[in-house]
Amino acid sequence: MKKSGIAHYDGLYGDSQARSDSSYLFLEEIVTRSEEFDWSIKPHIHSELVQIFIIEEGSLIFQHSSEWTNLSHPCIILIPPSQQHALTYNPPVNGQILSFSRNIFNDIFKTFLDPPQNIEIIREFEKQDFKSLLEILGRIREELFGDHYGREILLRAQLSQFVIEILRLRKTENVLQNEANIGLQHFLRFQKLLDQSNYNRNLADYADELCISQVHLNRICKAHSGKKAIEIVQAKMVDQACKYLRHTSYSVSEIAYKLGFEYPNYFARFFRKQTGVNPSEFRMTKES
Numbered sequence: 001m002k003k004s005g006i007a008h009y010d011g012l013y014g015d016s017q018a019r020s021d022s023s024y025l026f027l028e029e030i031v032t033r034s035e036e037f038d039w040s041i042k043p044h045i046h047s048e049l050v051q052i053f054i055i056e057e058g059s060l061i062f063q064h065s066s067e068w069t070n071l072s073h074p075c076i077i078l079i080p081p082s083q084q085h086a087l088t089y090n091p092p093v094n095g096q097i098l099s100f101s102r103n104i105f106n107d108i109f110k111t112f113l114d115p116p117q118n119i120e121i122i123r124e125f126e127k128q129d130f131k132s133l134l135e136i137l138g139r140i141r142e143e144l145f146g147d148h149y150g151r152e153i154l155l156r157a158q159l160s161q162f163v164i165e166i167l168r169l170r171k172t173e174n175v176l177q178n179e180a181n182i183g184l185q186h187f188l189r190f191q192k193l194l195d196q197s198n199y200n201r202n203l204a205d206y207a208d209e210l211c212i213s214q215v216h217l218n219r220i221c222k223a224h225s226g227k228k229a230i231e232i233v234q235a236k237m238v239d240q241a242c243k244y245l246r247h248t249s250y251s252v253s254e255i256a257y258k259l260g261f262e263y264p265n266y267f268a269r270f271f272r273k274q275t276g277v278n279p280s281e282f283r284m285t286k287e288s
Contacts, residue, residue: 006043006044006045006084006226007042007043007044007045007226008044008045008046008047008225008226008227009044009045009046009049010046010047010048011024011049012026012033012049012099013033013037013041013044013046014033014036014037020048020049020099020101021101021239021242022101022103022104022239022243023101023103023104023152024049024099024100024101024104025099025100025101025104025144025155025159026098026099026100026144027096027097027098027099027137027140027141027144028096028097028099029094029095029096029097030053030055030089030093030094030095030096030097031093031094033097034087034089034093035091039088039089039090039091039093040087040088040089041086041087041088041089042086043063043084043085043086044084044085044086045082045083045084045085045224045225045226046079046081046082046099047081047082047102047187047224047225047226047227048081048101048102048225049081049099049100049101049102050078050079050080050081050099050100050101050102050104050105051077051078051079051097051098051099052076052077052078052079052097052098052099052162052163052166053075053076053077053079053087053095053096053097054076054095054096054097054098054133054134054137055071055072055073055074055075055076055077055093055095056073056074056094056095056096056134057073057092057093057094057095058072058073058089058090058091058092058093058094058095059071059072059073059089059090059093060072060087060088060089060090060093061087061088061090062077062085062086062087062121063085063086063087063088064083064084064085064119065084069121071121071123072123073094073095074123074125074130075121075122075123076120076121076122076123076133076166076169077119077120077121078116078119078120078121078122078163078166078167079119080105080115080116080117080118080119081102081105081188081191082184082187082188082224082225083118083119083184085119096137098137098140098159098162100159102191103195104156104159105163106192106195107156108159108160108163108164116167117184117185117188120166120167120170122166122169122170124169125169129165129169132165133162133165133166136158136161136162136165137162139158140155140158140159140162143155143158183220183223183224184224186210186212186216186217186220187220187221187223187224187225189210190206190210190217190220190221190229190232191232193206193209193210194206194232194233194236195236197236198258198260199233199236199237199240199258199259199260200260203217203229203230203233206229214229217229234270234274237259237270238271238274238275240259241255241259241267241271241279242275242282244258245279245282245283246283252264252267252268252279252280255267255279256268267279
């Protein structure tokens with residue numbers, strides 16, 4: 001999706017149809033996607049994804065907003081959601097890209113740490129530190145593409161270790177600050193309010209809590225995600241509904257009330273419009 005000259009992706013770069021859910025986690029080689037685009041990744045935003053670029057060999061030019069930074073191996077770039085960025089590689093380049101949902105990112109930090117909101121670049125490593133990170137990444141790959149008992153639990157633990165080990169290595173000067181971007185801060189707060197919401201609120205409630213108008217909230221959402229505020233709310237509701245249908249025994253009526261719908265048939269119509277199937281069909285598909 002492209003708005004105001006900046007591409008916005010729900011999934012990975014170049015795939016305008018993809019939609020990542022709250023449990024999304026993927027790992028791929030840099031060459032897999034970058035070579036297809038002639039090693040030039042144009043400015044874009046992932047409002048629901050965190051990405052970590054691990055540069056093992058080669059160099060690139062990294063762009064954040066209007067700033068350009070020359071980087072060479074070994075190097076790691078951590079990009080939180082909603083941060084505009086672009087990359088121009090100087091092939092040959094060897095490395096990996098780890099992408100995962102904003103919800104997983106927030107879960108890692110929900111107990112006692114605040115998740116980083118700015119891009120982090122780590123380019124000074126002890127040889128053993130970088131080697132250790134690659135070993136953790138190898139274990140993540142093995143679990144991700146395997147089918148072992150307890151896969152989801154172990155993946156989450158390994159991902160948490162990987163992210164925290166990276167942040168232990170960071171230095172203040174490696175952070176590309178974006179604190180002056182008040183619009184982005186409002187957008188991140190809006191997303192956090194949605195994560196904490198029981199969906200019984202309207203857009204005016206969210207705007208009031210952010211101390212901005214609904215028009216301003218819409219403008220901010222379009223700038224940082226390519227979507228209207230109501231579209232973001234609806235996407236969150238669909239994601240939560242899918243979780244209930246997949247992982248609980250709640251009836252469709254119970255789910256409808258939990259999501260703030262006055263009548264179950266209103267919820268069923270909404271869900272079908274958003275997904276193409278009704279809730280019962282979705283549940284049967286996932287159970288088969």
